[in-house]
Amino acid sequence: MAEGSVPNQETVVKTDPVPIFRCDICQATYARPGDLNRHLKKHTRPYECDECGSRFGLRSDLDRHRRALHRSIVTNRTYSCSMLGCTRSYIRKDHLIRHMKSHRKETTHDKLLDEGHDHAPHESATSSNTHSDSSGLLWAVPFPRNPSFVGHQEILDKLHHCLETNDVHRFALSGLGGIGKTQIALEFAHQIKDRRSVFWVPTFNVDALQQAYTMIAHELQIPDSEKEEHDIKRLVQYRLSQEASGPWLLILDNADDMDMWFGNDGQRRDSQTLIDYMPKSSKGTILLTTRNMKVAVKFAGTHIFPVKAMDDTSATQLLDRSLINTLEEINILEDENRKEQIIQQLGSLPLALVQAAAYINENDIRLSEYLSLLNDKEAVIELLSEDFEDERRYRGTKNAVATTWLVSFDQIRDLSPLAVDYMAFISCIDPDAIPISLLPPVGSRKKELDTIGILTAYSFVERNSHGDHLSVHRLVQLAMQNWLRNQKLLAFWIPKVISRLNEIMTIDEYGSFESWRRYFPHARHVIVLAGLRQSAEINIQFLEKYGLFLLADEDFKEAERTFEVLIQEANIQLGPDHHITLDSISNLASAYRGQGRLAEALALDIKVINTMKTVLGMEHPSTLNAMSNLVSIYQNQGRFAEAEVLEVEALETSQKIFGSDHRFTLTKMSNLAVIWKKQGKLTDAEKLEMQALKTRQKVLGLMHPSTMTSMNNLATIYQEQGLLAEAEELQSQVVERAESTLGHQHSLTLMSMSDLAFIYQEQGRFDEAEHLAMRVLQARKITLGSxxxxxxxxxxxxxxxxxxxxxxxxxxxxxxxxxxxxxxxxxxxxxxxxxxxxxxxxxxxxxxxxxxxxxxxxxxxxxxxxxxxxxxxxxxxxxxxxxxxxxxxxx
The missing domain is CATH 1.25.40.10 (Tetratricopeptide repeat domain)
Structure with missing residues (x-):
């Protein structure tokens, strides 16, 4: 007999039941010719999708493909078998029931051996789908137990508690797509199946739901359930609502569609929605999993268990269990370190970790190679978008984590265009500690809260405990960036974000940059995303503010790079004599000074001051600022006499232009007092600083930071004079006022605390000095980094x-x-x-x-x-x- 041919019936009867029918293409063997013919169709793929051109070996595969991806109305074969590995589908419900009965007869010993269940008879070939045992408990769950499941023990304990107390009959798991809700529900189902009947209903589309209810009706042996005129969901509801059904758990997975569950916009309609089909029994419990917190709240009230990212230990265990480990890393410690980096890059997201392990396993690569891909943003998006096989996820659905989020995003787009705008904006800034005040204004506080509510409902963003900041998962942000890029919208949103930051990053009522601190990480993020050059092209004023904050924050190397680019772009856009161009040169000199490059700073600042005097004039604020920078350089070099001459000139000019009570004049006055203090002219310094202090108290008030700065300077002068009691009293007032007005971590507060510690130290109060200095050090580490x-x-x-x-x-x-x-x-x-x-x-x-x-x-x-x-x-x-x-x- 030729291999690949189909024998006649007589030959089949006489043939020994050993598989003898072989496929010429892949050499697979079969015992029956029908099996071979069905297999051959998978090679020839005769069925083509008229929507996208994809080809399939079986008509049922094509139908499922069209329903899952194209949402087309399929008029035939709408009832498909949900058994793992089976691809049969039928036009009539009763045909599907008859087919399912045949599966129950296929539990021979040979099949058990083939499927690896000979050592676990309670996990039989049908245990992952349907069965009943001698206790009368039923099992209709489409997935086997996940051997890689780890973590989430706290949630499992709470679920068990709810089940045991029998006080709650509806509860929900809510969280981001890919966070592990389905796997928690699956593990819980396997843990309690010896105590309750368990039924599983996927609700991501109507067909999957209908098929699941058909199987449940079959397990419950509901008479006439296969008849078309009967509402099978109502029959199952009625049966499970009867006490005679015994204890049961109904799991409703992927219940994300508010319209499907509760009607349009969550409002009840005249027609039936899924919530109307929920059974009620003192012995029954319903567990719902959803990405949509609003669905969870409407369904379960307060009995919701939010699912968060895994802890590092559980994430490491999951990755270890998912990897084949065919490759030995050179160094075990390096191997563990790479795993930690992968987990950190993927944000401890279970689906992303499983997807990563699948890619590593399938491509037989090292952890270091995968890690290098994660460091490339474009490669990360490709990795997140790549589908993979997983027997514990639904057939015909996409498993890639990015695809999972796009499904949620499509639902958000249908609900709120403003929510899409918010996500586009958020995708361009730092993913952590996003001030709600930074988001584009929408004209209504309620509209803002409603929009944020939609994003938090789908777990795309989270609010902090105070409710004034948001955060977004790093991978969700990357997926959104990729969506914007594919839609040609990223270049539209970056300028909008920069414009908003430029609008909101203004000098506060105290004339300080301190309020910028919470916006600065977002400014840095969008600049990195756009590039320094492009940021300057988009908005020169914004990049100038960014550079000034870098100087104030003493990040002098980054400030140097920023002002170098800014000078080049300002020359092109504004010309070499524009005050922004000249200011940037002076600020570059300040960046040099901060790095200790005093000779370069001095030469550059003298040159730009001469240009400013010619182009802008001696009385222009930019000229006076540049002179202040030069004064600082002279002080750094110990050239106090030259610093004094320059500061006196700046003070006299400021008094002439702005008057004696102007903030700029008072700053010059205070700076000159500091120079005199360093020269040992303590009496003159005290007199001048006292004058500045009195004027600031009069003009600005006692609690203004400038007033407190003068108090701090005066206290240090008292300290130099040996007047420690007076210095302590004044400095203590500054600390108290700064803490109450500006906060414990403000730079003025910490500077005053540091100076007070020196006073204590000079008084011999070393324990108090140490305590205060330690407080300052710890606070600075928190605000500035190590x-x-x-x-x-x-x-x-x-x-x-x-x-x-x-x-x-x-x-x-x-x-x-x-x-x-x-x-x-x-x-x-x-x-x-x-x-x-x-x-x-x-x-x-x-x-x-x-x-x-x-x-x-x-x-x-x-x-x-x-x-x-x-x-x-x-x-x-x-x-x-x-x-x-x-x-x-x-x-």
Whole structure:
């Protein structure tokens, strides 16, 4: 007999039941010719979809494809078998019932062995679909148990508690698509199946729901359920509502469509909706899974369990269980580190982790290779959009995580165009800590709340505990960015976001940049998304504000890059003599100064001041600001006499232009007092600062930051004069007022606390000084991060206190950390790095570690060549923050 041919009936009867019919294409063998013919159709694929051209071996596969993807009305074969691996479909319901009965007869020992269930008879070939046991409990669940399931124990415990107390008969799992709701429900179903009958109904479309109800009716042995005139959902509802049905759990999966469940916009209609078919029984419980919180609330009231991303431990276990591990990583520790990075990049999202493992397994690649793809945004989108096989997800549906979210997004688009605009806006900014005030105004607070409510209902965004900030999952944001890019809308939304940021990032009522801090990460994000050059082309004023905040925040390297681009673009758009172009050059000099590149800063600032005097005039605010920058450079170089001359000139000009009571004039006055203090002219400094303070109290009030800055300066002058009691009293007032007005983490608050700690230290109150300095250090770490230049000053302050207390070991460890960070952040040639080397060498000598002290000789020599000593470095470092506050107050 030729292989691949179909024998006549007589031959089949005489043939031994060993599979002998072989496919010529793939060499698969079959025992029956019908099986071979059905298999051959999968190769020839005779059925073509008229919508998209996809081809299928069986008509039933084509019908399911059209229903799932094209929502076409299929007039034939609308009842398909839900058994795993079976592709049969039928026109009539009774034919499907008859077919399902045949499945129940196919549980021979050979089939059990083939499907790997010989060691677990209770998990038989039909256990993943339908069966009943001797206890009379029924099981109609389409999926086998997930051996990779981990985590979510708290939710499972709550579900068990609800079931045991029997107080609640409806509850819901709600969360983002791919977060693991279906898998939690599946695990729960398997855990309680020896105590209750379990029925599973997928509700993502009408056909799947109808088929599931057909199977449940069959399991319940409802008479005449196959007749067309009967409403099978009503029959199942009636049967399960009877106490005789015993204890049961009904799982309604993917209940996302509000219209399907409750009618249009959640309002009840005259026609029947799914909520009308819910059975009620003291022995029955219904568990619903949904992406739509509004559906969950309407269905289950307060009995909702939000599903969040997995914790790191559970995520690692899931990834481990999902990987085949055919490749051995070179280093086990590196392997674990890469897993952690993958989990972090995927936001501990279960579906994304399973999809990642499937890709790694199928392509036989290393974790490091997959991680490199995750670091490429375009590759991430491709990975998230790639479908994969999973026997615990529905046949005919797309499993890719990005596709899952697009389904939800399509539903949101139908509900609210404004919600789509919000998501487009959010996709262009930082995914965390999004102030609601940053979102585009919509004219109505209610409209804003309703729109945010839709996005939170689908778990696309989350609100913080105070309700004033939002966050979005990083992968959801990337998927939205990709959607915008595909729709040619990303280039439309980036300028809108930049325009909104430029509008909202204004100097506050105190003349300060402090209110910018919560918007700054979003400004940085959109600039990275668009690129510095494109951001400057879109809005020069916005990029200038961005650069000024970088200077105020002491991110001098990024400020340098920003102003370099800004200068080039301003030259093109505005011309070389425009004040924004010239301001940017002066600000670039400030960036150089912040990095310790004083010679470059000096040359650039002198050049731009000469240009400004010619083009803008001596009395222009830009010229006066540039002169202030030059004063700061002179102070950094210890050239106080030249700084004094320049500041006096700026003060006189400001008094002439703006008057003695103007904020700009008062800032110049306060700056001059600081210079006199550094020169040792303490009486003159006290008199001038007192004048500035009285005027600020009169014009601005006692609680204004500028007033408190003058109080702080005056307290430091008292401290230099040895008037410690007066200094303490004044500085304590500043701390108290700043905390109550500006908050515990404001830079002025922390600067004043730091100065108060020095007063305590000079009074010999070391414990109080240490406590206060530690508070400042911890607060700065929270607001600025562990490697911010200002943090070095706070660490140095604490180390100075330790040295005064004779705790050289602790001081040494802290200065070692200071030196390491300074080398990394400021560079090995920065004066502060040299000063830190000198401080550390002195501590080593005090500890008798002479060889280590000697190793720092070169840096100590470099340090001693500068006109500074350790105390001056420490004091000047503290003034970095003070100068920043003063510069923020420029008019």
């Amino acid at each position: 490697e911010h230049p200002s943090l070095l000053v706070n660490m140095d302050n604490l180390a100075f206190i330790y040295k005064k207390m004779g705790r050289f070991e602790e001081a040494g460890k802290l200065v070692e950390e200071i030196l390491e960070t300074s080398r990394k952040v400021l560079g090995p040639d920065h004066p502060y790095t040299s000063a830190s080397s000198g401080n550390l060498a002195l501590i080593y000598r005090s500890l008798g570690r002479l060889k280590e002290a000697e190793a720092l000789t070169y840096e100590i020599d470099s340090y001693t060549k500068t006109p500074r000593d350790a105390a001056w470095i420490r004091l000047e470092g503290a003034m970095v923050v003070e100068d920043k506050i003063q510069n923020e107050l420029f008019a």
